[in-house]
Every structure is written in C-alpha cells, then in structure tokens.
Amino acid sequence: MASSLKSSKELVVFLGKSMIAFLESLIFTIIPKPRKNVAGEIVLITGAGSGLGRLLALRFARLGSVLVLWDINKEGNEETCRMVREAGATRVYAYTCDCSQRENIYRVAEQVKKEVGDVSILINNAGVVTGKNFLDCPDELIEKALDVNFKAHLWTYKSFLPAMIANEHGHLVCISSSAGLVGINKLADYCASKFAAFGFAESVFMETIVQKLKGIKTTIVCPFFIKTGMFEGCSTARPFLLPLLEPEYVADKIVDGILTDKVYLNVPKFISFVLFLKSILPVKMAVLTADYMGAFNVMDSFVGKNKKN
Ligand SMILES: NC(=O)c1ccc[n+]([C@@H]2O[C@H](COP(=O)([O-])OP(=O)(O)OC[C@H]3O[C@@H](n4cnc5c(N)ncnc54)[C@H](O)[C@@H]3O)[C@@H](O)[C@H]2O)c1
Numbered sequence: 001m002a003s004s005l006k007s008s009k010e011l012v013v014f015l016g017k018s019m020i021a022f023l024e025s026l027i028f029t030i031i032p033k034p035r036k037n038v039a040g041e042i043v044l045i046t047g048a049g050s051g052l053g054r055l056l057a058l059r060f061a062r063l064g065s066v067l068v069l070w071d072i073n074k075e076g077n078e079e080t081c082r083m084v085r086e087a088g089a090t091r092v093y094a095y096t097c098d099c100s101q102r103e104n105i106y107r108v109a110e111q112v113k114k115e116v117g118d119v120s121i122l123i124n125n126a127g128v129v130t131g132k133n134f135l136d137c138p139d140e141l142i143e144k145a146l147d148v149n150f151k152a153h154l155w156t157y158k159s160f161l162p163a164m165i166a167n168e169h170g171h172l173v174c175i176s177s178s179a180g181l182v183g184i185n186k187l188a189d190y191c192a193s194k195f196a197a198f199g200f201a202e203s204v205f206m207e208t209i210v211q212k213l214k215g216i217k218t219t220i221v222c223p224f225f226i227k228t229g230m231f232e233g234c235s236t237a238r239p240f241l242l243p244l245l246e247p248e249y250v251a252d253k254i255v256d257g258i259l260t261d262k263v264y265l266n267v268p269k270f271i272s273f274v275l276f277l278k279s280i281l282p283v284k285m286a287v288l289t290a291d292y293m294g295a296f297n298v299m300d301s302f303v304g305k306n307k308k309n
Helices: 002-030 051-062 074-086 102-115 139-167 188-210 247-259 270-280 283-292
Strands: 042-046 066-071 092-096 121-124 170-175 216-223 264-267
Touching: 042 051, 042 139, 051 066, 051 074, 051 121, 051 247, 066 074, 074 092, 092 102, 102 139, 121 139, 139 170, 139 188, 139 216, 170 188, 170 247, 188 216, 216 247, 247 264, 264 270, 270 283
Parallel strands: 042 066, 042 121, 066 092, 121 170, 170 216, 216 264
Antiparallel strands: none
16 A cells, blocks of 8 residues: 555655646747856867867857867877967867877876866767778778767766766767668668767766766757768768758857757758657668668768878
C-alpha cells in the first residue's frame, strides 16, 4: 500500500515536471530566449586556425570574451589571432597544439591554466576527415580521425571540467556532425568518431544532471555539410531539403545555441526529421530514402585537404 502510494506520488511529480518542461520549451519557441553575457568568459576553441573555429573566434571576440585559440596549424592560428584582435578582442592567446596527442593536450592545457586562467567555455571543434571506403582507409588516418575528432574531447574535458565544477560555471561545446547521427557512405571512420563525440558529450551531460552539478551547460552541434573546404568537392543531391551550408550561417547558429544554453543543435533543423525517419522507417525504406537524399554519392567528388595533419 505504502509503495503504491509512493509510486503514484512519483508519477504525479514526473508528469507535473514534464508538463512544466514542455510548457517552458513551448514558450521559448514563441518568445526568444534571453542570451547570456559572455563578456570576460575564457573561451577555448580547438581547430581555431580556419573554417568554423576561426568564425566562432571572431564572434566571441565581438562579444567581449577572452580567447584561447588552439590549432596544429601555427600559421592559420596566428592569422585567426590577428583577425580576432582586429575584431576588438583585447585578450587573445594562441597555442600550437596537436589535439591527436593526449600528452600534448595535457601540457598545453596546463600552460593555459597558468597563463590565462580557468577556461569557462570549451569548444571542441578541431576535426579531420579521411573520406574513403573503409577498407581503403590507411590505419594511421583512421586513428587520427578518432584521436582528433573524438579522443581529444576526453582529454580536454579532463583538463578543464574540474575547474568548471569547482567554480559552478562552465559550458562544454561539442562540434559533432550530422555524420554523428546517421552513417554516411565513405565516412565510416569519420562517422564513428562523430558518433563517439556525440555519445561522450551526451553522457557527461547526463552525469551533470544526475550529480546535480550546478552551472555546467552542454551544447552538442550536428551540422550538415558546410562550405569550409573540409569536404571540398562534395555536393548535395537535394539542395532544397539539405543545402550545403554557409559557414557564417552555421557559426551564427552555434553562437546563438551557446548563448541560449541549447543542448542539441541540428543545423539545419531538417536533420532532426532525417533522424526521426531513421528511427521509424523499415530498413529498406530508410536505405531508399538515404539514396534519394544523396547520402550514397555525396562523397564521390570529395577532394581531401587534411593530408598535412
Ligand atoms: N565542413 C563540414 O562540412 C562539417 C560538417 C559538420 C561538422 N563539421 C565539423 O566542424 C569542425 C570544424 O570543421 P571545419 O569545417 O571548420 O574544417 P576545417 O578543416 O576548416 O577546420 C578544422 C581545423 O582543425 C584543425 N586541426 C586538424 N587536426 C588538428 C590537430 N591534430 N590538432 C589541432 N587542430 C587540428 C585544422 O588545422 C583546422 O584549422 C570539425 O570538427 C568538423 O568535423 C564540419
């Protein structure tokens, strides 16, 4: 009797809280959510030497953040550093860091803590792609994809999350991909790394909830193909449904997602519908849909650019 009373009470509390959460999200689809102030926040961006990383750095510079830029490409990173200063940032720190090397990450992270302070917004953005059929992928490129696109996230979290917990203040941003939600032809190692990054970020997010950690936010970003050069040569079969994205548009969406503490950010939103279809369609229909959407041929004219990394 007592236990059925307890479970009825739990059910009522669950339904009540769910209703409040639903209404809250409904309200914020109608009225825009307030943006948080990131002036003075220490924002670390990996892979800041080009593409999305550079554009994010420029946006946080305009918002008054302190910037910590990491990249394996010293020249590109210094160029970002210069651009960010021009955009108004007064405190910018560029570090050459090979995110495929755990010890390198730990060493540079210690340097950042001493020279800059506690990172409060960590954006794991560095990425590489092999872009071949799985059996044609050299082992070292498969390992590199996993090291940069996924394992680096483990080591950066280990480096910076403890201070975020102690300060009850921090934001963990994972740049995954739509290739972290659905498998794509000729991207087996890349997809594996992006699924892993997604699963890791989501699991730590769950830990922050279960452990009732205060002030730690998570944003997991899954964009479709972006015109940054990483997927040079790739094209989309259905541009009216899934166009190749402009880098500036994606960077704006990501910054907006961070400022409004969004947990899941699929760009464009249509990606969420693709994910829904994948979960409900019979396999044969899902394969036909993937073919119609061009997922089988998207990598056909891919031109690799990450050979130097
Ligand atoms: N371009 C796309 O279509 C697309 C789509 C979805 C997700 N993404 C993801 O967005 C992120 C940014 O990609 P992008 O499009 O700006 O590509 P990009 O190639 O312009 O940028 C990647 C950056 O990561 C750096 N990098 C590579 N290896 C590194 C290493 N070992 N250590 C440190 N830095 C390293 C590169 O030097 C480069 O500056 C990546 O994680 C990518 O997987 C890209």
